[in-house]
Amino acid sequence: MDEVLLRSLTPSVLGILVRRGADFAAAEDAVQDALVEAVRVWPADPPRDAKGWLVTVAWRRFLDATRADTARRRREGLVDEEPAPGPAPAVDDTLQLYFLCAHPSLTPSSAVALTLRAVGGLTTRQIAQAYLVPEATMAQRISRAKRTVSGVRFDQPGDVSTVLRVLYLVFNEGYSGDVDLAAEAIRLTRQLAAAIDHPEVAGLLALMLLHHARRAARTAPDGSLVPLAEQDRGRWDTEAIAEGVAILQAALARDRLGEFQAQAAIAALHADARTAEETDWVQIVEWYDELARLTDSPVVLLNRAVAVGEADGPRAGLAALAALDDSSPSSRLRSSRGDPIPRHTAVAAYLHERDGDLATAARLYAEAAQKAPNLAERDHLTRQAARLNARRGR
Numbered sequence: 001m002d003e004v005l006l007r008s009l010t011p012s013v014l015g016i017l018v019r020r021g022a023d024f025a026a027a028e029d030a031v032q033d034a035l036v037e038a039v040r041v042w043p044a045d046p047p048r049d050a051k052g053w054l055v056t057v058a059w060r061r062f063l064d065a066t067r068a069d070t071a072r073r074r075r076e077g078l079v080d081e082e083p084a085p086g087p088a089p090a091v092d093d094t095l096q097l098y099f100l101c102a103h104p105s106l107t108p109s110s111a112v113a114l115t116l117r118a119v120g121g122l123t124t125r126q127i128a129q130a131y132l133v134p135e136a137t138m139a140q141r142i143s144r145a146k147r148t149v150s151g152v153r154f155d156q157p158g159d160v161s162t163v164l165r166v167l168y169l170v171f172n173e174g175y176s177g178d179v180d181l182a183a184e185a186i187r188l189t190r191q192l193a194a195a196i197d198h199p200e201v202a203g204l205l206a207l208m209l210l211h212h213a214r215r216a217a218r219t220a221p222d223g224s225l226v227p228l229a230e231q232d233r234g235r236w237d238t239e240a241i242a243e244g245v246a247i248l249q250a251a252l253a254r255d256r257l258g259e260f261q262a263q264a265a266i267a268a269l270h271a272d273a274r275t276a277e278e279t280d281w282v283q284i285v286e287w288y289d290e291l292a293r294l295t296d297s298p299v300v301l302l303n304r305a306v307a308v309g310e311a312d313g314p315r316a317g318l319a320a321l322a323a324l325d326d327s328s329p330s331s332r333l334r335s336s337r338g339d340p341i342p343r344h345t346a347v348a349a350y351l352h353e354r355d356g357d358l359a360t361a362a363r364l365y366a367e368a369a370q371k372a373p374n375l376a377e378r379d380h381l382t383r384q385a386a387r388l389n390a391r392r393g394r
Contacts, residue, residue, distance in 0.1 A: 005050060006035055007121030008191070013054045014118055015093025022062050024100065025146035028118050030065065034058035035121065094119070095195040099158020102166040103149050110145040111166045117142055119191075120184055130179045163192065164204050164260060171208050182212055202251035203261030209244035210267035213237040225380040229276040241271045262291040281311035298324065299343070306347055314354035321348060345371070346381060353388065362388035 010031060017027035034057040038050075047053035101115040113131075116122045122130075128138035171185035189205045217231035248264045266287045273279040288304035291297075301324055309317020324344075349364035362385045369381035 006038055006054075008187075009051050009054055010035070010121035011094040011097045011119045011191070013051065013058055015097055016055050017058055017062060019093065020059065022059075022066075023150050024152075025143075025150050026062055026065060027058075028146060030058045030062035032117075032123070033061040094191060096158070098163045098192055098195070100149050100152060101145075102158070102163040103152055104159065104162060105148050105152075106145055108166070108169060110141055110148070111162075112169050113138060113141050114145040114149075115166055115188070116170065116184070120188055122179060122184070126179045130173065130181055160196065160198055160200065164200060167192070168204060168208075168260075171211075182208070182215070186212060199251040199254045199256045200258040200260050202247050203258055203264050206244040206248035206251065207260050207264035207267055209240045209247070210264060210271055213240035213244065213271065219376075223376065224383070225376050228270065233274065236271070241268075244268065245271070257290065257294070259291060259294045262287055262294060266291070279310070281307055285311050302344060302347055306350070309351045309354060314351045317351045318348070318355065321351060343368075349381075349384070358388045358392050362392065 013034070014027055014031045017030060018024055022030065031054070034054050037057055038054060042050075097119050098115070101118050102111045106114065113127055116127050116130075117124065124139050124142060125135050127142075128135040131138065167185050167189050170188070171182050173181040186205070186208045189201065189208060193201045193205050213236050214228075214231060216237070217233070217235040218226055220226055244264065245268050248261065248268055251261050252265070266284055269280050269284050269287070285304065285307045288300060288307055291300045292304060302321075305317050305320035305324070307317075308320045321344075345364050345368035349361045349368060352358075352364060353361035365381050365385035365388065369378050369385060372378035372381055
């Protein structure tokens with residue numbers, strides 16, 4: 001049973017049903033039913049035309065459901081129009097599905113869930129497990145999302161940047177449950193890159209590949225986080241790095257720079273360094289300057305402060321960090337209570353440690369640990385504080 005094939009066919013099958021007149025919500029339910037039937041039937045009786053089989057079964061499931069609808073009279077016209085079994089149309093509506101699932105009317109969490117279900121072909125149970133929520137909760141989220149976009153015209157132009165942000169949200173969830181969301185995001189971004197020729201789509205794919213290439217080295221055997229500078233670079237995936245760099249170079253050659261291309265360029269510079277000491281921090285700062293001009297993001301400015309600290313020394317980094325004050329747009333670095341976000345505090349701790357102020361660094365690491373968003377980060381920051389306190393006690 002080729003689950004990858006099934007999931008890769010999901011968006012085109014769904015698109016065909018919508019073009020035949022099915023509303024999005026009903027079509028998506030019918031496609032999911034067809035996928036379940038395929039899992040049951042195909043191992044013993046694989047079809048010659050997998051896509052055509054799915055379209056036929058999904059359309060019949062849709063018709064079965066609509067016959068019971070109160071709008072029977074209008075729906076019965078669709079029954080007479082049922083196409084004869086045969087090869088599925090060659091039209092590919094994958095791109096329109098991406099746009100629909102990342103519609104601006106949806107919340108980010110709903111857009112992510114709908115993309116994984118309608119484009120990714122994941123089951124509600126798989127998505128719920130990946131996001132650590134009850135299946136009933138995820139089912140309600142997906143149902144609301146489908147209702148929200150049901151009235152959107154299928155051929156309505158979409159926003160590529162919104163789709164990319166949704167895919168990046170999926171990628172950053174990493175791995176949970178029985179679904180590798182990082183790998184799934186890469187698959188979906190490859191699929192999007194095949195459907196649209198856009199440098200920022202290529203930039204996001206390159207960024208994902210370059211980050212994913214370091215995955216095996218990011219955690220120790222006990223599950224603890226390993227900082228970039230301490231990672232065993234021999235465990236990095238050189239094939240993924242080479243592919244990511246090649247995709248990035250082709251995108252940059254088009255001279256239409258976007259934020260994902262700039263982020264990928266920074267990741268490529270890290271990947272290019274054989275050791276942490278050989279990292280070209282000066283060029284990384286220059287790319288952060290480009291990225292700051294493109295996004296005006298406080299997180300970008302925070303990361304830039306780290307790069308400045310590496311390129312020009314920790315005091316220069318602390319000065320860059322101090323520039324992120326409440327009078328600038330970077331006040332978003334602070335929570336609603338006015339406290340610096342954990343990442344800000346952790347960066348300050350790191351730069352103070354580099355500057356030799358171990359007491360301040362230990363205190364800030366401990367503060368950052370208390371506000372860490374997950375257990376792995378909390379444990380890492382706690383260990384950093386304990387390490388510095390032990391050094392001071394000698």
